[in-house]
Amino acid sequence: MELLIKNGAVVDPVNGNKGDKTDISIKDGKIVKTVSSKATIIDAGGRLVMAGGVDAHSHIAGAKVNVGRMMRPEDSRSGISPRTKITRPCTGYTVPNVYAMGYRYAQMGYTTVFEAAQAIMKARHTHEELEEIPIIDKGALTLFGSNWPTMDFVREKDMDKLAAYVSWGLLASRGFGVKCVNPGGGEMWGFGKNVTGIDDVVPGFDVTPKEIIVSLMKVNEMLGLPHSVHLHCNNLGNPGNYKTTLASMELANQVKASKKRQVMHVTHLLFNSWGGTNWGDFESKADEVANFLNNHKNVTGDMGQMIFGSATTMTADGPKQYANAKLLHAKWSNGDVELEDASGVVPIYYVKQISVHAIMWAIGLELALLTKDPYQMLLTTDHPNGGPFVNYSEVIALLMSNKKRQEEIKTVHEAVHAKNKLPGLDRELDFSEIAIMTRAGTAKVLGLLDTKGHLGVGADADISIYDIKPDQIDPTVEHAKIKSAFSSAAYTIKGGNVVVKDGQITATPLGRTYWVDAKVPQQHHDEMMKDIVKKFKNYYSMQLANYMVQDEYLTHQQVVKAGIIPAEVN
Amino acid sequence: MQTVTLKPKKEIKISVEGENISADIFSGKTEKEIHALVAWMGNQKTTIGELFSVKVEGSGPAADTKIILEGDFSRVKRIGEGMTAGLILITGNVDMHLGAKMSGGKISVKGNVDSWAGREMKGGELIIEGNAAYYLGAGYRGESCGMRGGKITVMGNALDFVGEHMCGGEIIVKGNTGILPGLSNNGGKIVIGGNTSRPGSEMSKGTIIVNGKVEEMMPVFKLEGDEIVDGVTYKKYTGDVIGNGKGLLYVK
Amino acid sequence: MTLNAILITGRTINQGATIENKTSLDYQEATALCELNSKDIGILGIKPGSQISVKTDHGDVVVKLKENNGNPDGMAFIPMGPWANAVVDPDTKGCGMPGFKGIKARLEPTDKKILSMKDLIARYK
């Protein structure tokens, strides 16, 4: 199967292409140097060509996503479309069904998406859903930040056992990387309590969030995992939390990266860059956070941009979610997982005229505009916490057009003038910077830049073509056109197959699930397992023999090898 | 002025989805055009013309459109859904979701209505001469607001959950209601002529007036004393106290 | 001789243990019964093990009387299954769930036979 994309205005920052007309040759799902004359030709006609979008943080599958669906039939009834000859029926806006999840990402030109959090014990559920999300490649990050074995090994300062546990936990959950949510707080929520900062001691385990974060970073690098530790900071969603965020990011300096990437990814920074002491004096500290990033190349972040309207907050940060539900008088689901973590789901409606919401909206944009290197600030909405991913085009348009931002600022609560720097920021991102925030950067942060996020030879043939001619458009003025083009790709090509044409799904192949097989010395594994066996004997409510995700749940797996023992060269 | 008269051609056993039967949609349309409008029956996509005889007299905008439904419509759902203006006269019984999401105009029913009449209604008027079933003027599953505006009058009785999650508007039931009327009332007014049970649970705003007997009172209301409303003396309660609700419950 | 009771239905261990064996006599023994406390049994004037007719607004059924002194006065319990369902309230109350508990019932001694599962269902054909 050969394909040739001709006359595309290719924006491919990894390979230094800023919109030059370049042909792209595709064979057997990969980008190649040349194809034969038999190749099917797609004439891009001068339109924008980018690598397929890569999302490093989105809640697309698993227990809490499904809890969101179950508690929100009012959301499911929006966005309904019937089955067609090609597609299954779609439902939902903030919590779409599995089919809508895949179709809508593909329709935006996205081809790879990572679920941001799964508890090991519930990972089988995550994979059941991932198996049914069509088209896109995907994977899931595994929660380690409040796990009892993690805290035990951190307390014992036994990094070999901790590395062995992370390696085994990734295998057990078929996870792609180490997620750490409100470290220590998940355990404390087991008794309805929380940590207040990175130096609190977790009762019963005698460790601090700081020690958990540093230790997980250490073993992450010992194992040479493709992705770094992916941190959801303590104190998320509390005014004044930027101090905790800065103190957490500072910890990155204690560990050296094993690969050409960050050692810490701090996620949905919109919710962690807050000043003030209460909702009255609440203000943006995005400048402080961005400034830190500008001076520390070993840390990356993503926006978690907020979108006005309906959202469903869902996170392993259980205590935050209870606080949210109380604050909003909203319905509340909680889903603590024994020995591992907490979680909560709460619907929210973001309103332009509520000052806190307006300030939050501006914080996300400030983060993107004040962080100089787009490789350090990825585009996300922390779907569906800040808002549904289908709004990425809105975010792109806002980042590319100060005119659009100023128009929007006029419609939101006036607090943004006093509490945010956004009104005075005139930076406008270009197509290359957008490509980094949505492709090259996300792929690099995930450690997948060899095959994802660019259009060089050897990359996966995941490509999007948008109905924009970069040399003929002024994004500042024509921001509506930018938004409309990025919301509905002219073509999305996944693994060499045309899956979307003119915004419509044309084929629904099943993508692959990425997970990391990280080897450790057998002796470390055996020692670690003695502890695990005890935990199952005494504390888990299920048998160890039924815990690990079986091969049946990964029909299209893509194993990434890592580990202390160097992976064998194939 | 446009008058459209519909009559079922034969007995309808499987419910028909009648969301296209509304003044907004019929106005200005010819018989042929109304014939061609889609009406689903079960999993069969059919047309209004297949199921009903259609007579059209005159032509006019929605506000000047009158629809007369003659015969048995007890298996036709969603009549008048989202209607903004005009008039629907129903001579018999109708199925669920009558006047759901309607924002204007008037629907008048001689017979009984099934559940969810006036669901999420925003405005306009619903007059039911017979009885109403469950969830009169209520919301959809999971939504925080049911009826937001308009007026529903039931001359007979209504079953459980009248005005659940109501955020505005007025419901008058001349007869009795089932349990839990005005559940989670957040600003609507409900007047019950007859008896009911467990009114006003989780009420935060709005008013419920019961002129008959309250079989079981919710243990969440504070008795404030007697108060005269429209010349009638009631016991006045406030609640639901659990959420510091400001709802008013009057019981004769 | 007649007892007015509130009927509830529900699971029992024997009903569960025979649930995949519904053509058996074991299943009938486990589910075609009505539990009352001894005081109510006294009102009926018959012994546990006798047949009893249970009538509600929704139907009637004959089952075997059983003693259960956990029941308050005026409460009848029939294990879930076809015999119980002959008399429960079919109204789904706008939420899909029929009335399996809290049904007004009239209980009387009877000489009528307890129908087998097949004969009970045959009444519906």
Place this chain on the structure above:
Amino acid sequence: MTVITDALCPFCGCLCDDLTIVVENNKITDIKNACKLGSAKIMGHHRIEAPMMRADKKSEFKEVSYDEAINEAASILFKSKRPLMYGWASAVCEVHKKGILLAEEVGAIIDNTATVCHAPSTLAVHEKGLPTATLGQVKNRSDVVVFWGSNPVHAHPRHMGRYSVFAKGFFQEKGRKGRKVIVVDVRKTETASMADEFVQVQQGSDYLVISALRAILSGHADVVPESVGGVTKEQLSKLVDTLKAAKFGAVFFGMGLTQSISRYKNIDNAISLITELNAYTKYVITPMRGHYNVTGFGQVCSWETGFATAVDFARGAPYYNPGETAANDVLMRKETDAAMIIAGDAGAHFPADSVRHLARIPVVQIDPYWNPTTEVSNVVIPVAICGVEVEGTAYRMDGVSMRMRKMIEPTLPTDVEILEKITQRVRELRGE
């Protein structure tokens, strides 16, 4: 002889996964760790041996081939204008996926056994969410356990031992002695007899009692009358104190709440009570799900359609509204013109009116066992038993999924194979 360890039990929502099964010559000869319910099912009962058909429900069945039965089943579904596909709880998730696809293709209503069990709990979750936790949290932390309208001694025999009352855990080393057990019920069940405190509620008054507890908890005891739903204000106040004094409380509720007057509003109210208790201490609430994988259907149906059950595919897109689209709603209205009953027994567990309607319309049954549904069926297709002869995914009552092991080789086709063939045949009938 083969010994299978850590096998999952295909009976109740406890989904115990510590069974040992001894197999000789493809026959199960011994079971360890299972309760009476699990043992009875795993040891096996009389099975339907071959597919059967009949045109007239009063006549005897005739044995037919699988192909004949499958063709007839497909034809019935294909011709139907308002098909109902009901059951699913005694099957693994892989079956649910095939079922939902078939329901889409024939424009059916698909509903599961929760409709007569815990579907009202889902309706309550729509209103209030569900503050819950995995069962190990209860085992490791709980010092107060409440069973409200549930009777685990009969319905979930190992629940108290494995997860709740007797289980010892990290923060709860004493097990039973470290816990206060409260039972709220309308009658003194065996579970109530084991409790530290029994709160006897008048049948149908749970909603009032829960509201009274919430009123007292929120500092409004003054408005609560001296007796609510048969419970004295004194006992209610004491109960609130006990609940508040817990470090970790867990409430398990059953059909006493879902099936009584007020239905899902009882649970809606109970969830609010739990949410409000969390302002003082930690509380979780969990439905005592009946079948071993009734939870799984709700999960699969939610991620595939956006709705947990009672999904109407008549117009090609999911529509959900129990009270309108649940199995008994459409049967009672006599709308259903054909039904497929699979891995559930509507004939036994639906009210007489619904069964009467099933007796009037074409019915296809897919099940290992002869039961009341068989009596009203036209086409009966026997299958292998999920969780005994077929492996696959099941969800425990707390939403933890596990993979059920195959204990013995099946001698009959699986549900998945039958559903795939029916779907294929339906496509042929459509001319695809």
